[in-house]
Amino acid sequence: KKVFGIYICFVICFRYCGHGSGGKYLPGFDLQQLTCRSVALLMGCSSGELHIKGQLDPAGMMLNYFLADCPCVIANLWDVTDKDIDRFLESLLRKWLPSTPGSSLLNIIPEAREACRLRYLTGAAPVVYGFPVFLKK
Numbered sequence: 001k002k003v004f005g006i007y008i009c010f011v012i013c014f015r016y017c018g019h020g021s022g023g024k025y026l027p028g029f030d031l032q033q034l035t036c037r038s039v040a041l042l043m044g045c046s047s048g049e050l051h052i053k054g055q056l057d058p059a060g061m062m063l064n065y066f067l068a069d070c071p072c073v074i075a076n077l078w079d080v081t082d083k084d085i086d087r088f089l090e091s092l093l094r095k096w097l098p099s100t101p102g103s104s105l106l107n108i109i110p111e112a113r114e115a116c117r118l119r120y121l122t123g124a125a126p127v128v129y130g131f132p133v134f135l136k137k
Contacts, residue, residue, distance in 0.1 A: 021061035048075025091115035
């Protein structure tokens with residue numbers, strides 16, 4: 001599919017479940033050297049949080065995924081409960097992966113939030129950075 005002059009085709013996603021953004025396992029500099037080109041699902045606490053340092057632009061681990069050519073990153077803005085975010089991720093993958101070709105990941109996110117017991121706390125934490133992606137089979 002061609003969007004804004006760019007061919008978009010995603011088959012696989014990178015998934016991290018654990019504490020934080022996984023930066024201690026794959027540091028930002030090492031991550032920037034990769035060519036990932038897949039959707040990154042960072043389900044750790046505050047994995048999508050951006051930090052402001054003085055007058056500089058905000059920085060965060062999830063920006064390293066963009067430098068590694070990930071077109072879309074789903075990450076949490078604040079701390080979440082592990083079982084609730086697991087429900088969110090399970091619902092997201094169960095609804096998106098077997099869906100029909102052309103299904104947008106952005107349309108599935110609100111449905112996946114409904115799986116959380118704390119919908120307005122844990123369910124609201126995952127946000128999408130980047131381009132909208134569509135499933136192509």
